[in-house]
Amino acid sequence: MTDVKRYLEVCFAHKRLLMAPxxxxxxxxxxxxxxxxxxxxxxATLWVNGNGVGTQSAAQTQADIVNQYLKTNSFAVSVAxxxxxGGYLDTHGSGTTSRIEGLFGGGGTESKASADTIRLYLxxxxxxxxxxxxxxxxxxxxxxPQVANGTALALISQLTNAExxxxxTAIQAQLALYKSQLADQAKELSTDLDAVRAYLAAHPSxxxxxxxxxxxxxxxxxxxxxxxxxxxxxxxxxxxxxxNSDLALAxxxxxxxxxxxPKLPSSVSLFARQELLAIAAGMLAGMLAVxxxxxxxxxxxxxxxxxxxxxxxxxxxVIGSTPLSARA
Amino acid sequence: xxxxxNASKTASPTAKPASVAxxxxxxxxxxxxxxxxxxxxxxxxxxxxxxxxxxxxxxHLGMDGLRSVGVTSSLRGEGRTTIAIATALVLxxxxxxxxxxxxxxxxxxxxxRLAVARFPGLGDLAEGRAILTDTIRPVVAGLSIIxxxxxxxxxxxxxxxxxxxxxxxxxxxxxxxxxxDLPPLLGNSAxxxxxxxxxxxxxxxxxxxxxxxxxxxxxxxxxxxPKVLVNGTKSRVPGWARRLSGV
Numbered sequence: 001m002t003d004v005k006r007y008l009e010v011c012f013a014h015k016r017l018l019m020a021p022x023x024x025x026x027x028x029x030x031x032x033x034x035x036x037x038x039x040x041x042x043x044a045t046l047w048v049n050g051n052g053v054g055t056q057s058a059a060q061t062q063a064d065i066v067n068q069y070l071k072t073n074s075f076a077v078s079v080a081x082x083x084x085x086g087g088y089l090d091t092h093g094s095g096t097t098s099r100i101e102g103l104f105g106g107g108g109t110e111s112k113a114s115a116d117t118i119r120l121y122l123x124x125x126x127x128x129x130x131x132x133x134x135x136x137x138x139x140x141x142x143x144x145p146q147v148a149n150g151t152a153l154a155l156i157s158q159l160t161n162a163e164x165x166x167x168x169t170a171i172q173a174q175l176a177l178y179k180s181q182l183a184d185q186a187k188e189l190s191t192d193l194d195a196v197r198a199y200l201a202a203h204p205s206x207x208x209x210x211x212x213x214x215x216x217x218x219x220x221x222x223x224x225x226x227x228x229x230x231x232x233x234x235x236x237x238x239x240x241x242x243x244n245s246d247l248a249l250a251x252x253x254x255x256x257x258x259x260x261x262p263k264l265p266s267s268v269s270l271f272a273r274q275e276l277l278a279i280a281a282g283m284l285a286g287m288l289a290v291x292x293x294x295x296x297x298x299x300x301x302x303x304x305x306x307x308x309x310x311x312x313x314x315x316x317x318v319i320g321s322t323p324l325s326a327r328a
Numbered sequence: 329x330x331x332x333x334n335a336s337k338t339a340s341p342t343a344k345p346a347s348v349a350x351x352x353x354x355x356x357x358x359x360x361x362x363x364x365x366x367x368x369x370x371x372x373x374x375x376x377x378x379x380x381x382x383x384x385x386x387x388h389l390g391m392d393g394l395r396s397v398g399v400t401s402s403l404r405g406e407g408r409t410t411i412a413i414a415t416a417l418v419l420x421x422x423x424x425x426x427x428x429x430x431x432x433x434x435x436x437x438x439x440x441r442l443a444v445a446r447f448p449g450l451g452d453l454a455e456g457r458a459i460l461t462d463t464i465r466p467v468v469a470g471l472s473i474i475x476x477x478x479x480x481x482x483x484x485x486x487x488x489x490x491x492x493x494x495x496x497x498x499x500x501x502x503x504x505x506x507x508x509d510l511p512p513l514l515g516n517s518a519x520x521x522x523x524x525x526x527x528x529x530x531x532x533x534x535x536x537x538x539x540x541x542x543x544x545x546x547x548x549x550x551x552x553x554p555k556v557l558v559n560g561t562k563s564r565v566p567g568w569a570r571r572l573s574g575v
Contacts (some may be wrong), residue, residue, distance in 0.1 A: 003573040005565075013536055133553045302539045307558045313540040316531065316547065319388040319555040322381030322411070322560035 010301050011294045018297075021289030029282025036278075037092075039269045042148035043139040044156060047258035049253070052133075059130035062256065066138075069162055070122050071116035079116045083154035084147045089113035089121060092143070127157065135259070145265045152262035163255035171250055175243045182236040189233050192226035202277070374414050375548035378407075382414040385557050389528065391422060395500045398431070398526030400510035400519055400554070402546035407559040408438055411452075412509040415530065418469035419505050427499055428465065428473040429508040431522045433483045436476030438509055439464020442467055460498065487521045496525060498558040513546035520550065530552040535561045 011018055052061040069075040080086035090113050113121075127139045140155065142148035148308055199222055206213040213219055304313055307321040371389070383526065389397070399412040409432075416428040430438040439446040444465040448458035453474075463474045478529060481484045490496070499506055508526055511519040523529050531554035547554055 004573055008569055008573060008575065009536065009563060012566070012569070122497060201574045249404050301536075302541060303536045304533055304538070304540060304543070307556070310533070310556045310558060314543050314547075314556070316543075316554060316556045318574050319360060319530065319533075319557055320381055320385030321558040321561045322378045322414075323408075324375050324377045 006301075006305060007294065007298050009305055010298045014294075016299055018290050018293055021293055025282045025286030025289060028285075029278050032278050032282075033275050036275065037143035037220045038149040039137055039141050039275070040143065040145045040260045040265040040267075041141050042145070042152040042256060042265050043137055043260075043268045044152055044262040046136045046138060046156070047257040047259050048136055049256055056132040057130060059132060059136040060135050062136055063128040063130055065163075066128050066159060069159065071119065073119050075158060075162060076119035076122045077115050079122060079151065079154045079158050080113070081084075082158065083150040084144075085142065085151045086113065086118070086155070088142075088144065088147045093117075103230070115136060122151075122155075126151075134254070138262075140262070149262055149264045151225060154261070156258060160254060160256075164251060166246055167250045167253075167255070171243060171247045175240065175247060178236055178240045178243055182233065182240060185229060185233045185236055189226065190228040192222065192229050196222045196226055230275035353536060355547065364412070374410060378410060379414045379417055381557070382411060383418045383514035385530070385555075386418050386422075389530075389555060391419070391424070394419075394424075394505055394523070396496060396508065396526045397528045397530060397533060398507035398508040398510040398523050399530045400523055401512050401534070402514050402538050402543050403533040404435070404512050404515075406512075406532045407533045408432075408512065409441070409509050411530070411532050411559060412507055413438070416471055416507040420468065423470065424505045425503050426471050427504045427506050428467070428471065429496075429506050430474065430476040431487075431508045431525070432511045433476045433479050433486060434511060434516070434518060438473060439475035442473055444473055444475060446475050447477040449475035450495075451477035451486055452491060453477065453495060453573060454486040454493070455480060460495060483518050484521055487518060487525070491525055496558065506529060513550070514542065523554075524551045526552070528552065530558050532559050533557070534559045536564075 002103070048058040048062040050058055052058040056064070077086075080089065090111065093113070095112075125141045127137075127141070129137045129139070131137055138152060138155065140148050140152040176193055196219070199219055203216070203219075206216055206219060302313075304310055307318045310316060310318045375417060392395070397415065399408050401408040412428065416426045419426040428438065428442075430436050432438075433451055436446065436449075444467065448463050450463065451460035453460060453463050458477070463477065464472050465475070466472045496506060506526075508522070510522045510526070510529075513519040513523070513531075529550065529552050531543075533548060533556050535558050537560075565573075565575070
């Protein structure tokens with residue numbers, strides 16, 4: 001309790017000194033927010049078809065999938081190439097440096113944005129929030145309305161393509177396997193038929209005599225094998241037809257339906273996610289600095305605060321105290 | 329003018345504390361103006377809380393056999409002079425014939441604060457330019473002051489001369505109790521030398537200002553063990569913070 005009291009006494013005695021780091025953190029946060037580009041939000045609501053994985057809802061599962069896509073360079077680059085984002089990043093860059101350069105009349109030089117830059121930008125500026133079991137909100141935060149809207153549209157388009165591609169890849173692999181097996185089976189069948197024909201050519205008596213041919217064991221074996229291979233061939237053909245049908249169905253089925261399409265934002269968003277995070281981080285840093293400075297001040301403070309401390313700190317007898325500070 | 333100012337804005341400045349028994353010191357609160365003083369005073373306020381603190385300190389110190397009390401501190405600005413005035417007031421309040429002695433010869437301010445003539449004083453007495461009776465100036469009934477006066481030579485020599493002339497002994501033998509405003513102990517030798525003239529020493533320690541190491545250094549080698557009076561202990565923590573923290 002004494003420690004707490006002493007801590008409070010020291011802190012309130014150095015109020016201005018303690019407020020300095022908090023003020024510095026707030027000024028730093030304000031400066032950071034100031035140099036950030038303007039923020040336009042374009043949002044879309046998606047209805048996810050299908051079911052979730054395990055206990056997760058379909059919307060949450062889809063959000064996780066999209067977040068995984070956003071972590072890949074190829075996906076990010078394809079979104080940027082199909083939207084105004086790529087051009088914007090090439091011209092303006094992604095950080096605050098270009099904004100600062102812009103304040104001083106610099107910046108604006110075009111250099112191709114790297115895939116990593118695009119991926120990191122998208123990761124920081126795209127938010128996915130499940131609204132319900134199957135409903136998902138996608139929000140794109142961008143420095144211009146066109147970039148925000150275009151990026152949201154491209155993102156939905158690329159997501160659709162990627163999802164369809166993911167679903168059809170396995171079917172296409174299966175189809176390729178079936179076709180390969182079919183080719184093998186065709187060769188085998190052809191070999192079998194050649195063998196039957198060669199046997200019949202070697203035994204002409206069997207060709208026109210159905211009774212004799214039906215009793216010839218060797219011919220029966222060759223014909224059975226050919227029949228079996230033909231049946232296999234037919235089965236493979238049926239599988240290929242079915243797989244082709246599945247592939248067509250997968251290509252036609254959409255992973256999600258766009259309930260609300262992204263619109264061109266008309267006004268600047270005052271507090272986007274990054275700004276809120278910056279404010280929170282600034283406040284946290286400021287509070288930590290205040291606590292740290294307070295602890296340092298208490299540690300360095302060897303003055304006497306009350307008459308109870310006189311005996312222990314300087315070993316002299318005490319006769320009293322005055323509450324108010326008398327002048328010299 | 330010597331005025332005891334009640335620091336509390338709500339309390340009447342003329343209100344006498346409940347613990348004060350004698351009647352006459354109430355004049356200190358009720359009628360601070362003495363007609364004979366012509367100089368308007370503006371620095372002579374002593375807050376009632378400080379007087380009350382000194383009252384308790386004097387009770388703790390004990391008044392039996394009290395002859396001379398020096399009030400000193402480690403550094404300047406710790407409230408030494410105000411505490412000396414308040415202590416003298418309290419002793420006078422209890423009916424003792426008190427002399428307030430301005431032994432801080434290098435930086436005298438008592439005479440100015442109490443609006444009495446600054447010389448002749450102790451310096452003039454030590455250097456033979458004045459006699460004792462010329463230097464004593466009444467402030468209120470039961471309380472007089474001997475100001476620092478003018479020291480033309482060195483202060484240590486003047487202090488030595490005061491010790492030799494046995495001025496303090498004379499005052500004590502006449503039934504006075506001496507309260508001396510001493511120089512601070514650190515930064516010059518006069519503080520230690522002046523403290524040696526006193527039978528008791530009160531060390532004013534201003535709360536939250538002077539490091540303990542400086543206080544220990546200041547009192548090292550003093551001929552008497554000083555009694556500490558901590559000045560300005562009122563908490564700076566606002567009420568809401570105290571309530572929140574439970575201290």
